[in-house]
Structures are given as structure tokens and as C-alpha cells.
Amino acid sequence: MRKGLRGALAGIAAAAVALGLAEFVAVFTGARSAPLVAVGGFVVDHVPEPLKQFAIDTFGTHDKTALLTGTVVLLAAFAALIGWLALRNVWYGVAGIALFGVIGVAAALTRPNAGVEAVVPSLVGATVAGVVLWRLISGPAETADPVDRRRFLTGVAVVAGAAAVSGLGGRWLATRRTVAEARRAVSLPVASGAAPAVPAGADLNLAQLAPYVTSNRSFYRIDTALVLPQVDPETWTLRIHGRVRNPITLTFDQLLARPMVERYVTLACVSNEVGGDLIGNALWLGVPLKELLDEAGPLDGADQVVGRSADGWTCGTPTEVLRDGRDALLAVGMNGEPLPIQHGFPARMVVPGLYGYVSACKWITELEVTSFDDFDAYWVPRGWSAQAPIKTQSRIDTPRSRNNLTAGPVTVAGVAWAQHRGIKKVEVRVDGGPWQEATLARSVSVDTWVQWSWRWDATPGKHRLQVRATDSTGEVQPEEERPPAPDGATGWHSVNVEVG
Structure with a gap:
């Protein structure tokens, strides 16, 4: 087998087992600590805005899949280079694997609320990858011996199989740890203020025409989460704090016990191009945000309410908008069922008339009352406007x-x-x-x-x-x-x- 090919295959196999094992370990340390997800999340947070918009324009709601796929391809190329260099000097391989581990650790630690355990998947993956690479390149660098070639290819196949088993096993275990069962157990209250009925003729029922009410399955999803936050309603709380007279903390049961209303509201993403489909209309069930804010009592000058997601993402909404009488909701239901996990279960914000990046906080855990002078939400430092009413x-x-x-x-x-x-x-x-x-x-x-x-x-x-x-x-x-x-x-x- 040619020397270069042997090294490249060894490097790719080592990287595969590192990712697979790290994926398995991340089941216990948190999905966002897996190096592929952590690095992808870091890229999402720091990629130049034109590139991010290009990804959304090109791949739409599949932009996250495209990012992860591209990351895997780049990693495979880097791993092949590491393996090729390792055949020339084993310390090149050690340095490359160490760099892989350092990048994974650094990216994991940048994730919101990351603890020391977040470094474990990358460290374990890098360590095992180093051992695997050493074993695979320990034979003759280039040989025509079919027995040696068969032994090497068998080793690569075994390593690839182990990587697949650990990676897929980790993903399977992760799906078993979701809050889907908890979501199915939620019984939504009957709205005290029902939505007006959809009038006859609102939906023209024409082929290719978007239906008046968008199904949950078809509703667009644009956010920064590479893995869906799994928020257990049993432990979920919402804090309303900051520049308020009466800070409030609500459990999910306390939220469900409050009077709720149902309203049809169309949401739109600011990334939507002219003629684009990043828009949808749904029936939302929730508590009016005005009532919650009135109870908390914003102080004078507190002109911004920052919604904070379980994954650390933030959006800033004008306090005045949330209290001007429009049907701005802290929503728990969507089209007659509990919020789908991908759309913010157990609770999210829904605000008519504003683009989602300044209003539609999903997996919400905090409402911090502050001011636009004191805080810039996630997208503002990245070049987007602090306030963004929807355009006609x-x-x-x-x-x-x-x-x-x-x-x-x-x-x-x-x-x-x-x-x-x-x-x-x-x-x-x-x-x-x-x-x-x-x-x-x-x-x-x-x-x-x-x-x-x-x-x-x-x-x-x-x-x-x-x-x-x-x-x-x-x-x-x-x-x-x-x-x-x-x-x-x-x-x-x-x-x-x-x-x-």
C-alpha cells in the first residue's frame, strides 16, 4: 500500500473514533460538549455575518446540517494530513491530535453555562485517537505484502466500526434522554380567551399557495442551536428580574395555572429574502406578556426586555411593545398541542409585528428588564438593528x-x-x-x-x-x-x- 494513502486512512480512522467516542461521552456531559457540536456552535457565533446569511439563503432551514457536514469534511481532510505527517515523524501526529483536542476543549468551554465536565469528551476522544493512530502507523510505512496490507485495512475497518457504534450509540442514548415524554404528558389548559375563528374564505385552498395556518411540521425553524435544548418542564422556571419593582419566578405548573389566551399570529424571520418562505402562521396559546410585566413593574427608563434562552441566546424587545396591548404572549401551545421541542418547548415568546430575532425567544428561561443603552442582545453586535418591526x-x-x-x-x-x-x-x-x-x-x-x-x-x-x-x-x-x-x-x- 502506498505510504501516503496508508497515513491518510490512519488519520481519518483515528479522527472517526475520536468523534464517535466523544459523542458517546457527551451523552453524560451534555450534548453541547461534543467536539463537533461545540466547534460548530463556536463557528455559528463567530462566523462573519455575510457567510451566515449566505448559508441561510442557500440551505434555508437545513443550514445546521450543512454546517456540521462541512465541519466533518474539513476534519477528515485535516485528519488525513495528520496521518500522512505522522508516518514521517510520529510527533507530527501527536501534535495534530493534541491540536484537535485543544480546539474541542476550547470550543466546549465557550458554550453558555459550560462546566469543567464539558472538556471530557474532547480529552477522551483525543487520547484514544492518539493511541489508535500510533497503532495503525506502527507497521511498515509502505509495503507490497498482501498480509500486512490486509492487516492494516482490517484494523481501519475495526476502528471505523467502533467509531460508528460509539457515535450512533451515543446519538441513540441522547434521543432516549429527550423531554419528548415529558412533553406528551403536558395537558394544556383551556384558554379563557379563545381566538377568533378563521373566517370562511381565509384559505383559498389553491395548489402551491401556502395554507392560511401553517402546520407545526411545516413551520420554519431558524435559530443558533445545533442541538435542541432539552428543557424539563418539571425543573423549568422563568425569572422576571432586572430593573423591576417585584422580581418574579414562575414554575411551569404556576404558568399553566394562569389565565391563558389563544391567538393566531404570523411570525417571520429577518433573514427571509423577498419571496422567501421563512414565515408561518399558527395558533398560539399563552399568557399575555403585558400581565407578567405589569406584575413585575418595570422601572422608569427600562425600555428593553431581554429574553434569554436555555442555551444562552438572547433577544431584546422594546418594553413598550410588550405592554402596548398587542397580543404578545409567553406561549406554551402551538396549533392545539404543547410547543414542539424544536419550536421552544416548554415556553417561548410570540410577539406580533417584530422580526423573530428581536422577539421570538425559544426555550425561554429569563426575562431581564433592562435598557438598550445597557445591553446588546445576541444579533446586535453582529451588525443587526436593535429594533426591527416587520416590513410590509x-x-x-x-x-x-x-x-x-x-x-x-x-x-x-x-x-x-x-x-x-x-x-x-x-x-x-x-x-x-x-x-x-x-x-x-x-x-x-x-x-x-x-x-x-x-x-x-x-x-x-x-x-x-x-x-x-x-x-x-x-x-x-x-x-x-x-x-x-x-x-x-x-x-x-x-x-x-x-x-x-
Whole structure:
């Protein structure tokens, strides 16, 4: 076997067993202490904002999977280099493995609330990887002996198998330690303030058109958590503290015992490009945040409420917004069931009219009343605006560019939103011609999106459809195209179609 190939395979096998064993150990020290997750989390926190936005634009809700996959690929290349160097000088291999361990330890210690136990997975993984690498390269560096080659490949296969067993076993054990069973045991209270019924005609039920109510399974997920926080409702508490007259601590049972309301609210991610799908409408059950804050009694000048997640993430919401009478909720239910774990179980914030990064704290454990002068939440130092009301937007869902259209009547339809202001008008135009007013469907309230439709007498050829919306204040959706950063994208959504 060629010397370079032997070294590369040895290095990759050693790295694989390190990751697999570390994954298993992390079952007992916390999922975020696994080196792959810890390093990935560090990258999420420190990658330049344009790269992060590129990942969201390219991979959407699969951005975390893409990050972890890319990290594994880079690690495999680094491991192959370590193995190749180790055949020339074993101390090169030792140094490379040590560097692997140091990076894992350092990344694990940067995770919020990390204790000394967080270093264990990386240390154990690096130590075993060093032994495995030494054993695999201890034979002849390059040989044509088929027996030696077979022995080496068998060793690599055994190591790879052990890595797979420990890694997959660790993942299996981790799934057994989730709070899914605790979530299934939650019995949600009946709302004292029921949501208005969805009016007839609110959902046009057209192919390709987003349904008026988004299912839990289809609801977008954008956050910084590479592993879902597992928050046990039995031990969960919410602290309302900071610049308040009466600090409050609530258990989950105490929260469920309070009067709750149900409201339909559409949430949107600030990373949503014009025409994007990082938006959804759901029925939320929760306690009005205004009531909780009124009990705590914010002091004068405390103009920001910082929501803090179990994983340390923070968002800053204007105190005034949470107390102005809108249906801002500390939510425990979503579409008639306890919050899904990926959407914040056991409790999260839901605030109409603000982008999620300044309002939609999931897995929430704290509400700290402070001021914008005193604290910058997670995304603000990374270049995003401290305050971010949702912009008026609209989208064409049907037809789409891949559709085969025939001349004659074609229904153009989509959704428009301007949460907490409401949509007054939607207009469509073809090939830059005059704007034509679309028909708005009914909606529950100004806090949800609205469907719209327009009948187009399509003619053969290639055409460009554009849409714009006007909110209830008379503000027209701006034509200027701007990226999501720093406070939401703008522009008119367009679709190019061909009519046969």
C-alpha cells in the first residue's frame, strides 16, 4: 500500500473514533460538549455575518446540517494530513491530535453555562485517537505484502466500526434522554380567551399557495442551536428580574395555572429574502406578556426586555411593545398541542409585528428588564438593528416558473403581511405594465398574513409577474431591493413564467 494513502486512512480512522467516542461521552456531559457540536456552535457565533446569511439563503432551514457536514469534511481532510505527517515523524501526529483536542476543549468551554465536565469528551476522544493512530502507523510505512496490507485495512475497518457504534450509540442514548415524554404528558389548559375563528374564505385552498395556518411540521425553524435544548418542564422556571419593582419566578405548573389566551399570529424571520418562505402562521396559546410585566413593574427608563434562552441566546424587545396591548404572549401551545421541542418547548415568546430575532425567544428561561443603552442582545453586535418591526411584504406562490401554463385565464395568488398593521391592498402587474388590484381573502386579524388572488388573461410568450402590497397605514411596499441585513429585506417579488 502506498505510504501516503496508508497515513491518510490512519488519520481519518483515528479522527472517526475520536468523534464517535466523544459523542458517546457527551451523552453524560451534555450534548453541547461534543467536539463537533461545540466547534460548530463556536463557528455559528463567530462566523462573519455575510457567510451566515449566505448559508441561510442557500440551505434555508437545513443550514445546521450543512454546517456540521462541512465541519466533518474539513476534519477528515485535516485528519488525513495528520496521518500522512505522522508516518514521517510520529510527533507530527501527536501534535495534530493534541491540536484537535485543544480546539474541542476550547470550543466546549465557550458554550453558555459550560462546566469543567464539558472538556471530557474532547480529552477522551483525543487520547484514544492518539493511541489508535500510533497503532495503525506502527507497521511498515509502505509495503507490497498482501498480509500486512490486509492487516492494516482490517484494523481501519475495526476502528471505523467502533467509531460508528460509539457515535450512533451515543446519538441513540441522547434521543432516549429527550423531554419528548415529558412533553406528551403536558395537558394544556383551556384558554379563557379563545381566538377568533378563521373566517370562511381565509384559505383559498389553491395548489402551491401556502395554507392560511401553517402546520407545526411545516413551520420554519431558524435559530443558533445545533442541538435542541432539552428543557424539563418539571425543573423549568422563568425569572422576571432586572430593573423591576417585584422580581418574579414562575414554575411551569404556576404558568399553566394562569389565565391563558389563544391567538393566531404570523411570525417571520429577518433573514427571509423577498419571496422567501421563512414565515408561518399558527395558533398560539399563552399568557399575555403585558400581565407578567405589569406584575413585575418595570422601572422608569427600562425600555428593553431581554429574553434569554436555555442555551444562552438572547433577544431584546422594546418594553413598550410588550405592554402596548398587542397580543404578545409567553406561549406554551402551538396549533392545539404543547410547543414542539424544536419550536421552544416548554415556553417561548410570540410577539406580533417584530422580526423573530428581536422577539421570538425559544426555550425561554429569563426575562431581564433592562435598557438598550445597557445591553446588546445576541444579533446586535453582529451588525443587526436593535429594533426591527416587520416590513410590509408580499409574495407570489402560484404560478411558479416551472409550471406549464396555457393561454387563457390563470389564477395568480400568494400571501402578503404587515403584522400588527394589516394589509390594505395587493397589486399585481405583468411585464412592467399598469398595476392591477388583487382580491384579498379574509383574515383573522391584522396580526396574520392574508392570502390574495388575481385573474390573469395570459397570452403566449414569456412574462414577468410582480406583486406589491400596501399596509393599513397607506405605506406601499418599497421597490428598492435591499438584503435582509440589518433589519429586513425589501423589494418587489417577481416570477418569470412562460405561457404556451
